[in-house]
Amino acid sequence: MATRKLFSVLFLQFMFVVLLVLDPANAHKELKVGFYEKSCPEAEAIVKKVMVEILSKAPTLAAPLIRLHFHDCFVRGCDGSVLLDSSTKQAEKDFASNLSLRGFQIIDRVKSALEKACPGVVSCADILAIVARDAAATIKGPSWEVETGRKDGRVSSITEASDNLPPPYANITLLIRIFQGKGLSIKDLVVLSGAHTVGTSHCHSFDYRLYNFTGKLGTTDPKLDPNYIKRLKSKCNKLGDETTLAEMDPGSFKTFDASYxxxxxxxxxxxxxxxxxxxxxxxxSYVKLQAATGGSTFFDDFGVSMVNMGRIGVLTGKAGEIRKQCSKVNK
Structure with a gap:
């Protein structure tokens, strides 16, 4: 009887692992807060220490570090694939919209600190998730409990980046379709868009709205405030400027708030x-509410939506690996 019971338990455990592999949509159920409590109890404290040291000197890195996690999760799921290098320049980071990504060296620094304390334990995918939280919190933004337990993927594709990242010119129909395709809600869409409260963008990502909106030179986007157009033109004074930066949230682009x-x-x-x-x-309705109330629920909502995003397409258990270096798959 005892042998039969033991066999039943082992069989059920085996089938659970098999189901996770066959049904990756359920893999996020293996994530949990405090995943490294026993294997690397100081993991999150180590990440926070590095982040505080860096952002106290370079607070403008917070926005790029939050963006890294977003760009990772929307392509192949939150598996650290955005960090991988490619000798043929065919990785996610080589896609045009990802060429402006920054903060890779910060992730490497965090990884080095964790490898020194707990070799081969903390995944690069989890580092991205924890770093994003600490980046937001360190610049007076929201904080939330990060679920961990992700493994790192072994594939990074420039084509998949092109197919999955929402473009800055997307209309609401396309945005909803992209987000719902990742298992995220309309509320997640409007909440996560609030990350644009920090950071900058190159002029060429939006200057067509100022100079060439209809495909005819001299036309502007009627959805954009005329006075704001003038201000943007003074910053981005020509079409196709790939070097000049503009603040996404003028006046408080270094502070995480609801002014967006x-x-x-x-x-x-x-x-x-x-x-x-x-x-x-x-x-x-959500935009109007946060604008009218100074972001009454934004911080709490942002934490919830970041947890939701952090569950997209994760690799857990036997899937994936724990990379020794975040830019390279293990040999």
């Missing part, structure tokens, strides 16, 4: 994808 929604409500969202939030009843 105030700007969007006033037709001062930098990207078409920002302006698009006014073209759906649910997203518009």
């Amino acid at each position: 929604y105030t700007l969007v409500a006033k037709r001062m969202g930098l990207f078409e994808s920002d302006a698009a939030l006014l073209n759906n009843t649910k997203t518009k």
Whole structure:
């Protein structure tokens, strides 16, 4: 009887692992807060220490580090694939929209500190998730409990980056389709868009709205506030400027707050994808609420949506690996 019972337990455990492999949509159920409590109890403290040291000197790195996690999760899921190098320049980081990604050296620094304390334990995918949280919290933004237990993927594709990342010119229909395709809700879409409250963008990502909106030189986007157009033109004074940077949240681009929604409500969202939030009843309602209340629920909502995003397409258990270096798969 005892042998039969033991066999039943082992069989059920085996089948659970098999189901996770066959049904990756359920893999996120293996994630949990405090995954490294026994294997590397100081893991999150080590990450936080590095982040505080870096952001105290270079606070503008917070936005790129949050962005890294987003760009990782939307392509192949949150598996650290955005960090992989390619000798043929065919990795995710080689895609045009990812060429402006920054912070890779910070992830490497965090990884080195963790490898010194707990060799081969903490995945690069989890590092991205923890770093994103600490980046937001360190610049007076929200904090949340990060689920961990992800493994690192072994594939990184420039084509998949092109096919999966939402473009800055996306309309609301496309945005909703992309987010829902990742298992995220319309609320997650409008909440995560709020990350544009920090950081900068190169002019060429939006300057067509200033100079060539209809495909004819001299046309501007009617959805953009005329006075804001003038201000942006003074910063981005020609079409196709690939070097000049503009603040995504003028006046507080270094501070994580809810002013993004105030700007969007006033037709001062930098990207078409920002302006698009006014073209759906649910997203518009959320924008108006946060603008009117100074972000009454934004911080709590952001933490929830980041946890939701952090579950996309994760590798757990026997899937994936723990990379020794975040830019390379293990040999």
